[in-house]
Amino acid sequence: MSAKPFSFKLLKTDGMARRGEIETPHGIVSTPAFMPVGTQATVKAMYPGQVRETGADVVLGNTYHLMLRPTAERVARLGGLHTFMNWPHTILTDSGGFQVMSLAQLRKLDEDGVRFQSHIDGAKYHLTPERSVEIQGLLGSDIQMQLDECIKLPSPREEVERAMELSLRWAERSRRQFETMGGPEKGQGLYGIVQGGDVPDLRVRSAEELSKMPFEGYSVGGLAVGEPQDVMLRMLDITTPVMPVDKPRYLMGVGAPDDLLESVKRGIDQFDCVMPTRAGRHGLAYTRFGKVNLKNARHMDDPRPLDAETDCPASSVYSRAYLHHLVRAGEGLAAMILTWNNLAYYQSLMKGMRDAIETGTFDDFYQKTKADLARGDIAAL
Incomplete structure (x- = not known):
């Protein structure tokens, strides 16, 4: 018996900004949405229930890491990724391609796929478009x-074009494998990925060709790889107008709060980034008024919480002095509290944008948030 089909509803627009809902077999994802990264079937320093309480509808798992350890076949035998990690809500998995290019050793790429050695033990693997989709299907x-193929920027135009065209051919193969495995009947979705580096006409061509393929959603890849923000935004300005209006749009690997704000303004619906969790593990808190580095001695005698006006206990209960002490002492609780705070802030930012789009006040929200972020946490300086 088929599951309810994957679906996307565009509920409201305000300029280019979009408010919508993605429906999957494991629930509704309100968009624009930020997806916490659970690389190894865990959002680091967080319990699954805590992640959900911050407002997250969906988390991301990583195909490269999970195929190496504990293996997709083992996860499938144990009931699939939702059961394995105790997350009964929506899960997105990436293809593993970015990690192969950035982490794996002795990789060799050709038309068929990419051969590489594990960064863990040197074991040899062959990842093809078909195998990537098979792994994601096993994970469920x-x-x-x-x-x-995600290449570094800047790169010569001919190299960007080669990678873009290869990605288009791999998109067709990925789609065939997804349908062979019954993904649509299971209510799952497969997204195509727009490539083209920082070359405008290649971005447009990639988006146009992908739009001809029957994907459930479309992603913008190959950005957030070290290029300046203005380059990323310029690519979005020329890419999102070419992407299908009735399908979700996902900007991969982004980003900082200001990146999220600017990208929603340009019509993006989904985001993921390790930034809030990684920052939390290194003593950095995100707040409505900028970043707070709890390593700094100025917080040693500060009795204030990070943000007394939020509902999140991580933000409103613990003093900056205590958090400074935990960070300087190397206590694990520091990473737990700061990651909790950061994810709660990110989800609050996304909800603020959703509400503003719903009420037609996105530009006001955008201007105020930009001003607050630019001001920084002046009282802590």
Whole structure:
């Protein structure tokens, strides 16, 4: 018996900003949405229930890491990724391609796929578009990604074009494998990935060609790889108008709060980034008024919480002096509290944008939030 089909509803727009809902077999994802990264089937320093309480509808798992350890076949035998990690809500898995390019050793890429050695033990693997989708199917994720080639920027135009065209061919192969495995009948979705580096006409061509393929959603890849923000935004300005209006749009690997704000303004619906969790593990808190580095001695005698006006206990209960002490002492609780605070802030930011789009006040929200972020946490300086 088929599951309810993957679906996306566009509920409201305000300029280019979009408010919508993605429905998967494991629930509704309100968009624009930030997806916490659970690379190894865990959002680091957080319990699954805590992640949900911050407002997250979906988390991300990583195909590369999970195929190496504990293996997709083992996860499948144990009931799939939702059961394995105790997350009964929507899960998105990436294709593993980015990690192969950035982490794996002795990789060799050709038309068929990429051969590489594990960064863990040197074991040899062969990842093809078909195998990537097979792994994601074994994991049982609700939203899956085509295998693509993500290259560093800047790169010569001919290299960007070669990688973009290869990614288009791999998109077709990924789609065939997804349908062979019955993804649509299971209510799952497969997203195509727009490539093209920082070359405008290649971005447009990639988006146009992908739009001809029957994907459930479309992603913008190959950004957030070290290029300046203005380059990323310029690519979004020319890419999102070419992407299908009736399908979700996902900007991969982004980003800082200001990146999220600017990208929603340009019509993006989904985001993921390790930034809030990684920052939390290194003593950095995100707040409505900028970043707070709890390593700094100025917080040693500060009795104030990070943000007394929020509902999140991590933000409103613990003093900056205590958090400074935990960070300087190397206590694990520091990472737990600061990650909790950061994810709660990110989800609050996304909810603020959703509410503003709903009421037609996105530009006001955008201007105020930009001003607050630019001001920084002046009282802590």
